[in-house]
Amino acid sequence: MNQKSKKVVLSGMRPTGPLHLGHLAGALRNWLDLQKKYHCFYSIVNWHAFSSDYQQFSHIREYTFEVAADWLSIGLDPEKSVLFLQSQVKEHAELHLLLSMIIPLPWLQRVPTFKEMQRELPDKELNTYGFLGYPVLQTADILIYKAQVVPVGEDQSYHLELAREITRRFNRLFGEVFPEPQTLLTEVPKLAGTDGRKMSKSYGNAIYLKDPPDVIRKKISTMKTDIRRKRKSDPGVPEECPVFTLHKAFVPREKRDSLARSCRTAQIGCLECKKVVIDTLIHILTPFWKTRRQLEQDQSQVWKILDKGNQKARTTARKTMEEVRSAIGFAMKS
């Protein structure tokens, strides 16, 4: 099947630092599958990062490299997918501007994350025009490539519903320019970090893909387990063990079920159980580390790949914007 006959997928990640196991389990594994079947556009969404992190933005170039290097090392293939940097395709901004003018303000004011994020991150000044418009920019990111499929976790499904509503409004006002993007609901496993809370860079509890084997070993070996297991002879409940969230995401089912049984019947110690997930992760990540080291030694490769992706993305985005301008009546006549 050639690229033209494939459905278009759009997804993105904010460049907030190196990627961790949560990104692998929640998005990247799925992206690797999608690139086999669809024409995928994967974007490093630095304008989105700016909308919430504009007060501390000095690491943006370094973080952009980290994300792109992680993507390439895990197997995203620039020959199959378009890997690009959002701010290098200005058409996103033009479409965002136009969409922002047709969206009734209450549609944005009722987005739950707008208030939630302000409550959760009181140190950041997020009561801004740009942050309120975050879902509009997300819609522009999708529509500019006429993406038909958008993989989202449950927590993002509200944003996609809003994107669909905006699409319908645009099409009603100016004609059927955009396909209505469909949700591809993806299971995002809840992964615990080293302190038992949700794995997140901002909690400082993440296990990064680029962490070397000894660091992974140390981080997991010192993780808390089910509190019932004070001694090896105490039976545990794997569903309440933070480490077992890693087993659920990465250890094959049969092995995992057998470990769970051994935990419940106190036939295995936590160190032995942890060793299984450590070994599995080292096995999964060994080829990743090899490519990652090569890319770190020659960083220009990564920038060149992004540059090519930017050009491909621009070609599609420009075409779409021509149609949009023409539908609205902004096209210049010669």
Ligand code: SF4
């Ligand atoms: S045996 Fe495994 S699942 Fe059970 S508490 Fe220990 S680490 Fe967790």
